[in-house]
Amino acid sequence: MTEAPxxxxxxxxxxxxxxxxxxxxxxxxxxLSLAVxxxxxxxxxxxxxxxxxxxxxxxxPIVARRLVEFLPEAQTCGRIIIVPVLNPSAVQAASRNTxxxxxxxxxxxxxxxxxxxxxxxxxxxxxLLLPMADTVFDLHSFGPGWxxxxxxxxxxxxxxxxxxxxxxxxxxxxxxxxxxxxxxxxPGMFDTLAQKHGKVFVCAEFGGGTVNFEALAIYEAGVRNxxxxxxxxxxxxxxxxxxxxxxxxxxxxxxxxxELKSSARGIFKxxxxxxxxxxxxxxxxxxxxxxxLTADAIDIRxxxxxxxxxxxSGAHVDVNDVVAMVARPLIR
Amino acid sequence: MTEAPxxxxxxxxxxxxxxxxxxxxxxxxxxLSLAVxxxxxxxxxxxxxxxxxxxxxxxxPIVARRLVEFLPEAQTCGRIIIVPVLNPSAVQAASRNTxxxxxxxxxxxxxxxxxxxxxxxxxxxxxLLLPMADTVFDLHSFGPGWxxxxxxxxxxxxxxxxxxxxxxxxxxxxxxxxxxxxxxxxPGMFDTLAQKHGKVFVCAEFGGGTVNFEALAIYEAGVRNxxxxxxxxxxxxxxxxxxxxxxxxxxxxxxxxxELKSSARGIFKxxxxxxxxxxxxxxxxxxxxxxxLTADAIDIRxxxxxxxxxxxSGAHVDVNDVVAMVARPLIR
Numbered sequence: 024m025t026e027a028p029x030x031x032x033x034x035x036x037x038x039x040x041x042x043x044x045x046x047x048x049x050x051x052x053x054x055l056s057l058a059v060x061x062x063x064x065x066x067x068x069x070x071x072x073x074x075x076x077x078x079x080x081x082x083x084p085i086v087a088r089r090l091v092e093f094l095p096e097a098q099t100c101g102r103i104i105i106v107p108v109l110n111p112s113a114v115q116a117a118s119r120n121t122x123x124x125x126x127x128x129x130x131x132x133x134x135x136x137x138x139x140x141x142x143x144x145x146x147x148x149x150x151l152l153l154p155m156a157d158t159v160f161d162l163h164s165f166g167p168g169w170x171x172x173x174x175x176x177x178x179x180x181x182x183x184x185x186x187x188x189x190x191x192x193x194x195x196x197x198x199x200x201x202x203x204x205x206x207x208x209x210p211g212m213f214d215t216l217a218q219k220h221g222k223v224f225v226c227a228e229f230g231g232g233t234v235n236f237e238a239l240a241i242y243e244a245g246v247r248n249x250x251x252x253x254x255x256x257x258x259x260x261x262x263x264x265x266x267x268x269x270x271x272x273x274x275x276x277x278x279x280x281x282e283l284k285s286s287a288r289g290i291f292k293x294x295x296x297x298x299x300x301x302x303x304x305x306x307x308x309x310x311x312x313x314x315x316l317t318a319d320a321i322d323i324r325x326x327x328x329x330x331x332x333x334x335x336s337g338a339h340v341d342v343n344d345v346v347a348m349v350a351r352p353l354i355r
Numbered sequence: 356m357t358e359a360p361x362x363x364x365x366x367x368x369x370x371x372x373x374x375x376x377x378x379x380x381x382x383x384x385x386x387l388s389l390a391v392x393x394x395x396x397x398x399x400x401x402x403x404x405x406x407x408x409x410x411x412x413x414x415x416p417i418v419a420r421r422l423v424e425f426l427p428e429a430q431t432c433g434r435i436i437i438v439p440v441l442n443p444s445a446v447q448a449a450s451r452n453t454x455x456x457x458x459x460x461x462x463x464x465x466x467x468x469x470x471x472x473x474x475x476x477x478x479x480x481x482x483l484l485l486p487m488a489d490t491v492f493d494l495h496s497f498g499p500g501w502x503x504x505x506x507x508x509x510x511x512x513x514x515x516x517x518x519x520x521x522x523x524x525x526x527x528x529x530x531x532x533x534x535x536x537x538x539x540x541x542p543g544m545f546d547t548l549a550q551k552h553g554k555v556f557v558c559a560e561f562g563g564g565t566v567n568f569e570a571l572a573i574y575e576a577g578v579r580n581x582x583x584x585x586x587x588x589x590x591x592x593x594x595x596x597x598x599x600x601x602x603x604x605x606x607x608x609x610x611x612x613x614e615l616k617s618s619a620r621g622i623f624k625x626x627x628x629x630x631x632x633x634x635x636x637x638x639x640x641x642x643x644x645x646x647x648l649t650a651d652a653i654d655i656r657x658x659x660x661x662x663x664x665x666x667x668s669g670a671h672v673d674v675n676d677v678v679a680m681v682a683r684p685l686i687r
Contacts (some may be wrong), residue, residue: 041648058648076643081669085624088643088652108645114622114671115645167499170567233565234626234669235502290446292417296568311420313407313440313447316373316390320420337413337566339446 027136027178028147030059034104034155037063039095044106046147051123052140055112057147060091060105067101068253071156072246073148074106074211076128076163077120082161082229086242095249098258104152109144119166130211133195149216158192159217160249162242165339170336171231173241173251173265174200174295180218188216190355192226196245199298200332201264202228203353205278220251225249231336240333241265266298274330274350281329285310285340287321293334293347301325307347308334323347359468360479362391366436366487367482369395371427376438378479383455384472389479392423392437399433400585403488404578405480406438408460408495408545410445414561415494415673418574425579429434429588436484441476453499462543481548487603490524491549492581496561502668503563504629505573507531507581508531511549514593521550522687525557527584528577531597531630534560535611535685557581563668573597598630605681606664612662615679617672619653623665625679633657634637639679640666655679 031042040063043056074083087107094103108114109128115120126141153159165171175193180186193201196303217224229242241263248260262269269282285291289310295301303325310321325331329349340346363374375388404422405426417649419439428433440446441460448454458473466477485491506613509524512518525533549556561574576595582588594601617623621642627633635657642653657663661681672678 056646059645060648070640080673081622081671084377084622085643085669088622088624091648107643107648108622111645115620117671122356146650170565194671233502235666236625239624267474288447290413290416290420290440292420292571293566293568311417311439313416313443314388314390314441316392316423334567339410339413339415 028143029152030151031329032061033337034061035341036119037065044147044151046140046143049079049137049140055140055144057108057111060135062094062098062101063102064098064100067143067254069102069155069157070104070160070253070255071152072103072105072160072162073109074162075108075110076161077166078110078116078118080164080166080229081114082164082234082242083227084108084114085234085239086119086162086246090244090246099257101255101257102155103255104155106152109148110141116207123276129213130209132211132213136141153220156222158223160246160254161213161224161231163224163226165231165333167231168336168338169231169333170293170297171228172200173198173238173245174202174228175245176204176226176228177203177224178204178206178214185218185221185223189223189225192249192252193225194271195249195260196225197248197260197271198241198245198260201247201269201271201273201353202332203275205276206332207278271297273353274332275353276332276348276350283307283323283326283343283349284343285323285346287312287340288341289313289321289339291335291338291340291346293336294336295331297331297334299331301329301331303327307331310340325349360475360483362483365391366393367395369397376479376483378472381469381472381475387472387476389438389440389443393434393436394426394430396430396432398436400587400664401434401487402436402492402585402587403484404435404437404492404494406494407440407442407446407494409498410442410448410450412496412498413446414496414571414574415559415567416440416446418494418570418578420579421575428523430435430527430588431587433587434487435587436487438480438484441480461545462541464543464545464548485549485552488554490555490585492578493558494561495558497563499563499666500670501563502525502625502629502670503560503665503666504507505530505531505562505570505577506534506560507577508534508536508558508560509556510536510538510546517550517553517555517648520607521555522559524555524581524584526603527561527581527592528557528559529580529592529603530573530577530593531603533603533605533685534664534682535607537608538677539610562587605685606662608664608682615639615655615658615681617655617678618674619644620673621653621671623643623667623670623672623678625668627663627666629662629663629666633661633663635659639663642672645671657681
């Protein structure tokens with residue numbers, strides 16, 4: 024019989040605490056200890072920050088660790104709980120999904136106490152951490168193989184009041200892009216669960232495969248801006264510099280029509296940059312077949328006037344693989 | 356009995372030809388057809404350009420395809436042979452090594468006629484293409500998980516005359532870095548074989564995981580600069596713009612002492628940028644343990660005054676994994 028998940032310290036304890044969230048052992052592996060930071064300064068916003076949901080997206084864990092160093096001096100009120108790495112075995116394996124059971128942690132919420140390890144992680148987070156927060160920042164990145172600008176994202180939410188609050192929170196990151204991303208209808212996402220309980224949930228999608236010094240500085244600035252907007256720390260929020268510009272734009276996308284797919288197998292060459300505004304028919308990329316130099320290369324062109332917000336970063340793609348994603352200015 | 360490798364056309368035929376290099380079938384898989392481009396304009400330099408040796412380095416195949424489009428109008432003399440993808444099954448699998456036999460193509464030269472598929476590819480290239488060239492450009496990249504500037508590289512060569520010619524050729528790319536990289540003593544590398552036959556061999560190491568529009572423009576400019584230097588095409592060579600600068604520097608490295616390794620397991624956070632000049636003791640990166648917030652993070656510091664030329668781009672690393680590589684100005 025699997026035991027219940029537990030914390031090694033009391034989240035209601037005032038001040039700073041560092042400990043672990045214990046995910047009980049199961050048939051598939053031993054118990055896990057997820058490192059947890061808590062800074063409880065009493066009244067004020069209650070924020071949960073998570074990183075490392077997917078093991079090949081390491082911007083989140085790095086920015087979360089920076090917050091653990093920064094907050095003890097900076098936080099003025101409220102409560103912040105941070106779990107830098109939700110899925111340690113996926114991080115160690117540099118894989119999106121958990122190696123032991125092959126599951127995507129962001130598709131199994133609220134999890135199952137007696138399920139496989141990924142479900143047990145979701146269950147522990149859902150039971151012990153989520154109820155402590157009014158707002159959640161889940162630090163992801165778009166993952167390797169894509170060029171993607173630093174963005175705060177949300178899916179459309181049925182409740183208009185929660186939608187407005189969520190967009191306002193996402194825009195407070197002051198990242199180059201705030202994206203309202205049409206939901207693919209996948210069950211088990213962390214944001215859907217949090218929103219069901221009326222919480223504001225912002226997913227930071229921190230670019231593609233490059234976790235370099237300059238990119239991390241932008242991501243840290245984005246999260247700090249959001250903490251300032253919540254009133255948890257003092258300071259002046261400002262747009263970080265991205266490609267020589269200090270600006271942000273809000274975009275929305277419809278998942279099915281805004282995903283451009285390859286019509287053949289080949290190596291994809293990007294012919295535009297993310298955040299390029301393109302007209303109908305503009306060249307976005309070229310598919311080169313790898314087995315012939317006489318077979319025609321295939322142009323991928325823009326279906327309409329739009330903004331490119333994600334583009335494959337040099338990959339061999341199969342028929343129907345998504346190679347670019349486009350969006351339009353958010354109108355609300 | 357494995358048959359001998361063959362070309363589907365005669366490389367001595369004048370003008371442009373597109374065909375295939377047939378790598379015979381063996382016990383492990385069917386015959387492969389590697390697409391080959393040849394433009395024979397008679398007297399002049401004889402150049403072989405190869406890409407896609409490693410399947411997770413797609414800058415080379417993309418730049419090679421661009422050359423196939425550009426050269427018919429631009430080449431004025433000599434002979435150029437291009438194989439955009441040396442290892443198609445590795446490219447399709449996005450893996451460094453060949454999936455079928457698990458071998459690294461750049462460790463099995465000159466290959467074996469009756470060996471496994473990777474050895475048969477090396478054998479076909481060594482027998483039928485390499486003898487046709489005086490100069491070889493092998494288009495690699497540093498691979499995912501690293502931040503690395505566009506660079507032309509060579510290992511040290513015992514013959515001082517060939518070393519000087521090779522460095523001159525590498526510098527003609529006018530990329531941000533020309534790197535003389537101390538040889539790890541690995542047997543079976545393509546460059547070692549070519550150099551044994553007195554050929555000039557330059558390896559282009561085209562950055563890390565990001566194959567975006569801006570990066571590809573730099574790589575294309577580099578190869579075009581080298582073609583101009585060889586006299587194969589007309590034009591004016593110029594440094595491409597990289598991080599708002601148009602410049603190049605020549606560096607050298609000693610493999611063992613210039614590889615900085617992690618002393619523990621953890622997530623590596625880069626704290627400097629590639630091409631930063633650092634002093635002894637400067638912070639290059641931080642290792643964060645993933646299982647505890649009370650265990651100390653570990654600083655990785657520069658051992659001497661040097662230039663950082665490669666740094667891990669957000670990865671979980673184990674003890675003794677290389678996290679940064681440094682170099683010094685080339686003195687010859």
